Amino acid sequence: MRYSTGTAIAAFALAAAFPAAASAEWTKTWVIEWNEPAMYYGAKSGVIDPGTDCPKGTNPDIDWVQVMVNAGYTREEAAWLRNPANPTRSPVHGQNQMAFRGKDRANVYINPTSTPDPGLTPVSGTIGEGIDLDGNTKNGFTGLNGEKGIDNSFYRTLGCWKTYRGPQRLSSGALQFNDAMRNGSWTTVIVATGKGADPMNDKDVKVGFYMSADKIVKDGNGGVALDYTFRIKPDAKYEALYSARTQNGVIASTAPADVMLRDPSYSQDLDLLRSRISLKMKPDGSLQGYVGGYRAWAPVYKGWVDARGPVIEALTWVQLPGVYYALQRNADFSPTGTAGEKTHISYAMRVDALPAFVMTPDGGKQVTEITSYKASAPPPSKPSATTFSVIDGLVPDRNAKVQAGPTAVILPPTTAPTSAGQ
Amino acid sequence: MATKAGLVWAALAVAGLFGAATFTTATPLPVWAQAAGPVTPVKVGVRRITETQYRHTIADVFGPDIKISARFEPEKREEGLLAVGSSQLSLTASGFEQYFALASSISEQALGEARRAETVGCTPKDTRKMDEACARQFVGSYGQQLFRRPLTEAETTARLKPASVGTQQSGDFYTGLQLALTSLLMDPDFIFRMETAEADPANPRTYRLDGYSKASRISYLLWDTTPDAELRAAASSGDIHTSAGLRKQLDRLVASPRFEDGARAFFTDMLQLDGFDNLIKDPATYPKFNQAVADSAKEQTLKTTIDLLVAKKRDYRDLFSSNETFINRYLASVYKVPYSSSNAWAPYTFPESSERAGILTQVSFLSLFAHPAGSSPTRRGVKVHEIFMCEPTPEPPADVDFSKVQDSAKGTVRGRLLDHMENTGCTACHRRSDPPGLALEHFDGLGQLRTMENGSRIDVSADLDGKKFEGAQGLAKYLRDDPKIPACLVRNVYAYGVGRPTDERDEDYIADQTAAFASSGYVLPSLMAQIASSPEFLKPVIPRLASPSAAKPL
Numbered sequence: 001m002r003y004s005t006g007t008a009i010a011a012f013a014l015a016a017a018f019p020a021a022a023s024a025e026w027t028k029t030w031v032i033e034w035n036e037p038a039m040y041y042g043a044k045s046g047v048i049d050p051g052t053d054c055p056k057g058t059n060p061d062i063d064w065v066q067v068m069v070n071a072g073y074t075r076e077e078a079a080w081l082r083n084p085a086n087p088t089r090s091p092v093h094g095q096n097q098m099a100f101r102g103k104d105r106a107n108v109y110i111n112p113t114s115t116p117d118p119g120l121t122p123v124s125g126t127i128g129e130g131i132d133l134d135g136n137t138k139n140g141f142t143g144l145n146g147e148k149g150i151d152n153s154f155y156r157t158l159g160c161w162k163t164y165r166g167p168q169r170l171s172s173g174a175l176q177f178n179d180a181m182r183n184g185s186w187t188t189v190i191v192a193t194g195k196g197a198d199p200m201n202d203k204d205v206k207v208g209f210y211m212s213a214d215k216i217v218k219d220g221n222g223g224v225a226l227d228y229t230f231r232i233k234p235d236a237k238y239e240a241l242y243s244a245r246t247q248n249g250v251i252a253s254t255a256p257a258d259v260m261l262r263d264p265s266y267s268q269d270l271d272l273l274r275s276r277i278s279l280k281m282k283p284d285g286s287l288q289g290y291v292g293g294y295r296a297w298a299p300v301y302k303g304w305v306d307a308r309g310p311v312i313e314a315l316t317w318v319q320l321p322g323v324y325y326a327l328q329r330n331a332d333f334s335p336t337g338t339a340g341e342k343t344h345i346s347y348a349m350r351v352d353a354l355p356a357f358v359m360t361p362d363g364g365k366q367v368t369e370i371t372s373y374k375a376s377a378p379p380p381s382k383p384s385a386t387t388f389s390v391i392d393g394l395v396p397d398r399n400a401k402v403q404a405g406p407t408a409v410i411l412p413p414t415t416a417p418t419s420a421g422q
Numbered sequence: 423m424a425t426k427a428g429l430v431w432a433a434l435a436v437a438g439l440f441g442a443a444t445f446t447t448a449t450p451l452p453v454w455a456q457a458a459g460p461v462t463p464v465k466v467g468v469r470r471i472t473e474t475q476y477r478h479t480i481a482d483v484f485g486p487d488i489k490i491s492a493r494f495e496p497e498k499r500e501e502g503l504l505a506v507g508s509s510q511l512s513l514t515a516s517g518f519e520q521y522f523a524l525a526s527s528i529s530e531q532a533l534g535e536a537r538r539a540e541t542v543g544c545t546p547k548d549t550r551k552m553d554e555a556c557a558r559q560f561v562g563s564y565g566q567q568l569f570r571r572p573l574t575e576a577e578t579t580a581r582l583k584p585a586s587v588g589t590q591q592s593g594d595f596y597t598g599l600q601l602a603l604t605s606l607l608m609d610p611d612f613i614f615r616m617e618t619a620e621a622d623p624a625n626p627r628t629y630r631l632d633g634y635s636k637a638s639r640i641s642y643l644l645w646d647t648t649p650d651a652e653l654r655a656a657a658s659s660g661d662i663h664t665s666a667g668l669r670k671q672l673d674r675l676v677a678s679p680r681f682e683d684g685a686r687a688f689f690t691d692m693l694q695l696d697g698f699d700n701l702i703k704d705p706a707t708y709p710k711f712n713q714a715v716a717d718s719a720k721e722q723t724l725k726t727t728i729d730l731l732v733a734k735k736r737d738y739r740d741l742f743s744s745n746e747t748f749i750n751r752y753l754a755s756v757y758k759v760p761y762s763s764s765n766a767w768a769p770y771t772f773p774e775s776s777e778r779a780g781i782l783t784q785v786s787f788l789s790l791f792a793h794p795a796g797s798s799p800t801r802r803g804v805k806v807h808e809i810f811m812c813e814p815t816p817e818p819p820a821d822v823d824f825s826k827v828q829d830s831a832k833g834t835v836r837g838r839l840l841d842h843m844e845n846t847g848c849t850a851c852h853r854r855s856d857p858p859g860l861a862l863e864h865f866d867g868l869g870q871l872r873t874m875e876n877g878s879r880i881d882v883s884a885d886l887d888g889k890k891f892e893g894a895q896g897l898a899k900y901l902r903d904d905p906k907i908p909a910c911l912v913r914n915v916y917a918y919g920v921g922r923p924t925d926e927r928d929e930d931y932i933a934d935q936t937a938a939f940a941s942s943g944y945v946l947p948s949l950m951a952q953i954a955s956s957p958e959f960l961k962p963v964i965p966r967l968a969s970p971s972a973a974k975p976l
Contacts, residue, residue: 220705
């Protein structure tokens with residue numbers, strides 16, 4: 001099992017990097033109130049308008065009838081598959097037959113290379129958000145403050161996709177998952193400790209991201225309330241520990257770390273290699289910045305497939321095989337070395353956190369040191385994002401006489417008005 | 423339909439009650455000194471039961487799992503207490519509908535298949551037919567618990583009839599019983615606490631509260647619910663009229679854990695915590711305020727009060743100075759402290775640096791008596807005088823210009839109030855009302871600690887009756903040492919129990935009780951038992967128009 005091995009190795013490494021620390025001189029604690037992929041929006045207004053990032057605006061909706069025709073269906077069959085009146089098209093789970101448009105009508109969600117790359121227009125702008133992960137200022141984007149070498153190939157790949165594109169806090173994906181977090185689906189807290197006298201400028205800082213079982217509380221304006229207390233919940237998967245320093249209130253990594261965070265996405269796992277942080281402690285006590293690193297791109301794709309391919313494609317204006325090809329094409333990191341397969345892609349998550357009290361797991365005292373709690377965590381549980389059973393990107397209709405598939409016969413009403421089935 | 427018939431019948435009964443209620447708050451008349459002949463029983467008090475009394479009663483009679491989902495009729499605060507206002511309440515048409523819906527719901531739950539055997543207590547010979555003996559037993563048992571006295575034969579018969587008709591029409595005995603129970607739950611004798619005076623056997627020309635009325639008065643004071651079987655037995659046997667019998671019951675009630683319910687109900691009323699039902703805060707100014715904070719604030723004050731005064735039997739005056747309290751996760755956010763517990767509530771001691779001392783520095787008092795978007799030294803001061811010192815403040819003159827006070831963007835509230843007091847019509851009251859509130863100005867309209875307002879340092883010095891004090895802790899010490907504080911509690915307990923305000927004729931009594939309260943070490947349970955055992959507490963106030971000869975026989 002990749003996770004258990006990785007976890008064990010990580011735990012060993014953490015034990016070395018974060019031994020039972022002596023009490024810090026200062027401790028600051030926050031709860032994440034918003035987190036989203038760092039996707040710079042280059043338009044001046046709107047949420048899908050053309051901008052410097054995507055000159056043609058957000059990638060438009062797709063002519064799905066034509067897609068199916070290109071896949072070998074007759075135009076009548078394709079139109080009937082897309083017709084809401086078609087009893088095989090679920091108003092909740094979509095049209096399952098959409099999956100079978102690969103070679104020999106293979107399921108393109110689980111076998112995306114069975115169809116030619118349909119393309120996905122990438123970001124063409126030069127401005128991007130995130131962190132310089134590789135120390136090379138000659139590649140990547142230019143940051144909002146002119147810094148060079150921002151590594152965020154994930155943004156370049158998906159930044160024009162409707163799910164991700166939009167001003168801060170307004171892309172549909174960010175809204176969807178942060179609403180879930182704020183409504184209690186999960187809570188992530190951040191703890192920073194330092195040994196220096198000045199928290200704003202300290203050479204020896206440790207930072208920990210931990211899960212909490214205590215739910216976020218909303219204030220009277222619908223925002224996240226300040227100063228609530230959260231107990232750390234030891235988690236075998238989600239934990240991130242960093243060595244850092246502060247300079248003028250900015251917490252920046254001093255060494256890369258391999259970490260796993262709770263991702264605001266369907267995949268839920270944000271597995272970051274060579275991760276770094278850049279977080280600013282603001283005068284109002286809040287924390288704002290980025291967590292960056294190289295994330296495995298295949299789980300990202302699988303997350304969208306498992307969220308029901310037909311639904312995601314229809315709602316977010318994208319062909320999932322195009323996402324697969326694009327991620328593969330733009331991947332820029334191999335854990336095995338520069339010659340290895342590029343299984344990871346540079347990524348940055350925008351983080352906003354508010355002052356909060358963070359307690360030890362038993363709730364008895366405030367956390368004053370950064371340490372790993374993984375050893376005391378129960379085994380990780382399987383994600384339970386959906387209440388329905390998704391198989392190969394589809395939710396089969398158990399009551400259907402004929403299931404969607406490579407051999408399903410499509411019978412438009414003109415040929416069989418009353419018994420159309422798949 | 424039977425239910426419609428019941429509705430009409432009950433409506434008529436309530437209409438009749440209102441006529442009776444008009445004389446119940448008349449000025450007390452010592453008729454025992456005037457009575458020329460033997461006295462006949464007369465109704466001397468009618469009080470609508472409060473929401474908590476209703477809930478406690480239903481839970482006691484039918485079980486705590488009976489669901490009561492309703493919006494109760496608004497209550498009315500008179501002379502600082504809802505309990506006093508309850509003597510003046512009637513029922514609106516919509517309120518009547520609510521009680522009727524509640525009665526139907528409770529009857530359905532109590533006599534549903536799952537629990538009817540337990541509820542009824544007897545088994546009908548044939549569930550498809552009327553069993554009068556079983557129905558009579560049922561009506562008699564629940565009637566006396568709900569009416570707080572045994573039913574008369576006429577009252578019993580009035581319930582047996584719908585039970586019989588309902589059984590006949592539905593072919594189900596329990597459906598018939600549901601109608602009978604609904605009728606009991608809709609009766610004014612349940613929704614209102616009726617107090618009856620009867621001839622005192624020791625002096626037939628004088629009145630005394632009858633045993634059941636005494637039992638009710640005591641039970642609702644100490645437990646906030648209907649008298650239990652033992653108390654009803656003491657009323658039935660007449661033991662409650664004897665000093666020893668009364669003392670035995672009072673000792674039992676005060677020693678019971680149920681006494682907490684009574685004390686909670688009393689302090690909810692006295693501290694005006696019902697205000698949380700309608701409290702609004704401007705979310706732009708106080709984003710931390712939400713319903714959970716409101717509910718928690720109310721509960722914090724009650725928990726603190728009950729723990730201090732009932733569980734620990736501490737000096738009542740400690741309520742104003744003790745730093746011991748309880749918090750939960752929501753309140754910890756407002757107080758800006760970590761919540762160090764995995765339980766819903768945890769004991770907490772405010773540190774000296776918090777400037778907090780006693781219940782006046784808790785979120786409940788500070789947020790209840792403030793503006794939606796700001797603090798209010800005047801409101802807080804007025805309420806300190808009214809609630810804890812029994813010194814009401816007159817309403818402001820109609821022509822006052824509040825504009826200077828309301829401009830909250832400039833300076834401190836103290837400064838704005840000083841400007842406002844240039845109006846000579848305002849000075850006299852504000853000089854008296856504001857000082858306690860000014861001492862609390864380090865707490866904003868939600869109760870959060872602050873030292874600055876609009877860039878200016880907040881001055882929390884105050885001067886009341888020539889005594890100077892500083893800040894909330896100074897106010898706490900001032901109040902703790904003020905003899906008006908315990909005297910006001912005595913006055914409130916008495917008025918709460920008898921359902922009428924005190925007046926000049928009660929002054930000696932209040933003074934005696936206050937002295938006894940002091941002798942007990944200002945211990946609340948002792949005070950409540952002491953007042954409940956006093957002859958004045960159980961003395962009926964005879965309606966002005968009633969006289970032994972004119973009183974309508976019951």
